[in-house]
Each structure stands twice: as C-alpha cells, then as structure tokens.
Amino acid sequence: MQLESQLSDRAVFVTGADGFVGSHLVDRLVNYGADVHVFVRATSSGELNNIRHHSDDVTVHRGDLRDKHSVSEALRALKGRSDSLIFHLAAQAHVGESWDRPYETVDTNVNGTLNLLQSIVDLDLDIAKFDTAGTSEEYGNVKAEMADNHEFDEEGRVLLSERSPVNPTSVYATSKLAADFLTMNYHDAYGLPTVTTRMFNNYGPRQNPRYITGTIITQALERDIVELGNLTPKRDLCYVSDGVRGHLHVALEGNAGQQYVYGYGENLSMREWTEMILDVGTEHGYWETPEIVQDDDRFRPGDSDVEELLVGYEKLNEETGWEPQVSWREGIRRTIEWYAENSDSWYGRVDWR
Template sequence: MDIDTKVEDRPVFVTGADGFVGSHLVDRLVDAGADVHVFVRATSSGELNNIVHQSKEVTVHRGDLRDSHSVREALSSLQDYSDSLIFHLAAQAHVGESWDRPYETIETNVTGTLNLLQAVVDLDLDVAKIDTAGTSEEYGNIKDEMEEKHEFQEDGRVLLSERSPVNPTSIYATSKLAADFLTMNFHDGYGLPTVTTRMFNNYGPRQNPRYITGTIITQALENDVVKLGNLQPKRDMCHVSDGVRGHLHVALEGTPGEQYVYGHGENISMREWTNLILEVGSEHGYWNNPEIVQREDRYRPGDSDVEELLVGYEKLHEETGWEPEVSWREGVHETIDWYDKNREQWYGRVDWR
C-alpha cells in the first residue's frame, strides 16, 4: 500500500501527538505530506517535546481531553474539510501509574474518548476513519471458564486475536476497554466510521523511561546494576515504526466498525528481553554486562500482572498486507542508541533513582 499517496495533502488529526507513538506517527504523516493537526495537553510553558522539530510543519491545538470544550474547539478546525482521518492515541498509558492515579486514568481514557467522539457527532464532521488505540493489556489472563474460547498454538501458548475474550486486570486496561466499547457504540449508534486497534507491547526511541525497555536501558547506561520487578511475564514486543504502520494501514484500509490487533507475532519473557537488551548493549559498547536484580517493590499490585501476551495478526495482514519489518535486535540497538544520545530527555523522568 502506498501510504504517502493516500495521506498527501489530507487533513489528519492526532491526539496524544507529542507522546511516544503519536510523535512517530506525526513524523510519518509530515514526511508523507499530510495536513497534520495535533492535539496536545496545554501546559503553562506550552512547549512541545517529542515533536518540537515539527512545530512549523503542523497545526498545534492545545487543550485537555477531559475538557469537552477544548476538544470541540480543536476539532472544529476540521469543519471545512472532508475525508479527514482522526487518530486517537492520547491516554494515561502506564499500567503502574493507573493504580497511583486512578481518577486521572479513567477521566482521560474514558471521558476523554467520549468527549472526542461526541464532538465529532455534534460538529457533524466529514470523517473517513477514526482510529482509537487500545491495548493488549485488555486481554489480561485466561479465566478457567473461558479457556475453551481461546486459541492455542501447538506449544500451548495462547494466541490472542480479535476473537479472543477480554479480561482486564488493571485500572489502565479497564479504562482502555471502556474506550474501545465507546468507540464501537458511536459506530453502531451514529454510524461513525470508527475502528479500534490493539497494538501489542511497543518499544523504541522516545518512550517514557518508566516502561520496561526504557528502565532497563537507562539503568544500564548509568549503573552497574539493573533493578527490575517480575521477569516471568511474556510480552509480544513491537517496534514503534511497525506500530505506526499498523495504525496507518487500519485507518486507510480497515473496515469501519471492526477491531484490529497486531504486534511482532512472537513473544519473549521479560528476563529474556532484559538479557537481549543487555547483550546488544554490551556488543556495541554502551555498557559492560550490568547485573540484574529483582525487587518486590517493583512488582505490580496483587495478582494484577498479565502472564503472557502473544498476538495473531492474520486479520490485518489479510486485509491490508501489514506485517512487522523490524527485528528485535535491530529495534533494540536503535532504541539503546537513542537513549544514549538523548539523556537530557529522560534523565529527570526515571523511577529508579
């Protein structure tokens, strides 16, 4: 699919545009010549971080998803356009922080999604597709009574697809599932051309250092010891560039009212992922074999951790041709290099000091 041709000069509205995935999506859209509108949280300084280099190439709308007025004002910029695309990526997206900030998580992820969808209806916008970004965390762990409804590989691993039952085990996952359902409600009730996407665990340059990949890399760059929590869970790690391509494929060729899941298509335990990162970093001279130490205070609360996530992305591949392109070793090297060269962007944000 020629993404550039399909978005060139096209109005595109991105929430969460200054975030991790959103900033990479903005880069891709600007490079393709789209008319990019970004919605970012208003702050006293008003500065952009991850997309400051694109500030002259995009139209910036500042506001807060939780404030319906600012959402409506920003979206009103699309009233003179037709065939617009909306990517809804803004969220409180950290699982651990959802327990510390439960109200903000619900207000941002649920009420914020409602504000966006309702504004599209109230403004009667001519929109080609609205993509709400969900999360693989919505699947949670398998309940015994639901086991027969799951798909399993020959080696016994559960394969998660659009057909799989959901079982959110954190406030974050529950809020994102609610946002998914709201998005589908507005398709069923108002005919909005909505889709939902569940990208499995993403990683790459610019990610908040409190996520697993970032915390491993930043600790290894600064210390001889890397302190981590539970390393048994398995995750399907998807490089951000593959994730951005997934969003674009769904928005441009996906069917309204449908859900699409995608990721690398292979999973890895967090201990193996840690070993891979430290091995790649040692090979390229970023550090010298740091020690791994597990600490209980870095575990998720109670039984809320998800044991295993592995995606089956056949639906997206069959409908659009999408498949992952970045290998783990290639993606990890690129990510380490970014953290190494951009310490000022993450040093004050880590949770291990």
C-alpha cells in the same frame, strides 16, 4: 496503493501527538505531506518536546481531553474538510501509575474518548476513519472457565486475536477497554467510521523511561545493576515504526466498525527481554553486562500482572498486507542509541534513583 499517495494533503488529527507513538506517527504523516493537526495538553510553558522539530509543519491545538469545550474547538478545524482521519492516541498509558492515579486514568481515557466521539457528532464532521488506540493489556489472563473460547498455537501458548475474550486486570486496562467499547458504540449508533487497534507492547526511541525497555536501558547506561520487577511474564514486543505503520494501514484500509490487533507475533519473558537488551548493548559497546536484580517493590499490586501476551495478526495482514519489519535486536539497537544520545530527554524522569 502506497500510504504516501493516500495521505498527501489530507487532513489528519492526532491526539497524544507529542507522546511516544504519537510523535512517531506525526513524523510519518509530515513526511507524507499530510495536513497534520495535533492536539496536545495545554501547559504553562506551552512547550512541545517530541515534535518540536515539526512546529512549522503542523497546526497545534492545545487543550485537555477531559474538557469537552477545548476538544470541540480543536476538532472544529476539520469542519468542511471531507475524508479526514483522526488518530486517538492520547491516554494515561502507564499500568503502574493507573493504580496511583485511578481517577485521572479513567477520566482521561474514558471521558476523553467520549468527548472526542460526541464532538464529532455535535459538529457533524465528515471523517473517513476514527482510530482509537487500545492495548494488549485488555486481554489480561485466561480465565479457566473461558479457556475453551481461546485459541492456542502448536506449543500450547494462548494466541490473542480480535476474537479472544477480554479480562482487564488493571485500572489502565479497564479504562482502555471502556474506550474501545465507546468507540464501537458510536459506530453502531451514529454510523461513525470508527475502528479500534490493540498494539502489543510498542517500544523504541522517545518512550517514557518508566516502561520496561526504557528502564532497563537507562539503568544499564548509568550503573552496574538493573533493578526490575517480575521477570516471568511474557510479552509480544513491537518496534514503534511497525506500530505506526499498523495504525496507518488500519485507518486507510481497515473496515469501519472492526477491531484490529497486531504485534511482533512472538513473545519472550521479561528476563529474556532484559538479557537480550543487555547483550545488544554490550555488543555495541554501550556498557559491560550489568547484573539483573529482581525487586519485589517493583511488582504490580496483588494478582494484577498479566502472565502472557502473544498476538495473532492474521486479520490485519490479510486485509492490508501489514507485517512487522524490524527485528528485536535491530529495534533494541536503535532504542539504546537514542537513549544514549538523548540523556537530557529522560534523565529526570526515571523511577529507579
């Protein structure tokens, strides 16, 4: 069944709706005619940034995930609605900042998830699916003593799936793993129809410029050098529209109590990713090829960096037919175009000045 026909007039609640992935999910839900409820952090200005163009199309609930009362009051909108969907995308999602703000990271990502799940139980909501967005960072590096429990492809690369051991190496990754387990605890204890999804390194328009793709593009647009941290780790990068489709397929067609992982299905080093971005930008006339500079000050603390991430998304593909549709070079082109045309959205947020 087409996604659109399953979402028309359906109540859908999205946390982190004004964020990077959340805003793209809201775009899709509004286009499909869903009854969209968005939960965004209350601020003094009350401004929406990424979904302002949908202000007349969504119901906005302002609060804070860390405040159980505001979470319960927002979810009360689903009372009496059957078959509703909840997408939990809100999080402190930056690995580096999780070391600078460890308490806020744990409070938001762990207690925030707990507040949502417990509120659903307290309100006795009738929901069809609750999707907690996890992260590929939860896998971390392969421990020698656990190597026999991992799968490897024909080239000897570790292939990460729903069956792979986890080994979080940052405050962020540990907090997200805890959120995943809480999500499954509430399925086992209360029968909530929960699922967890681990996306592998989404990128695209509207992403915070402090993430790798944004920091490469914004530096290249503004100067002749691109200063980066460790360029040897390998990542599996998935364009945001494919990531959003993954969430929708899991919520509508996935099985409760299950985990689903997905990404592009191929990886490359951060140096190779940087070179590809700079090549695409040069090809389309956005810059002359800048120099790549590795800066030790931009490395992750100690041994906390994850060496290699590569997804095997067979489970999601077999159950729902999902597969990535946007190539790396096309996704990069779209992303550069957005940053080039929307400097007001990121100029004051970069960390390289």
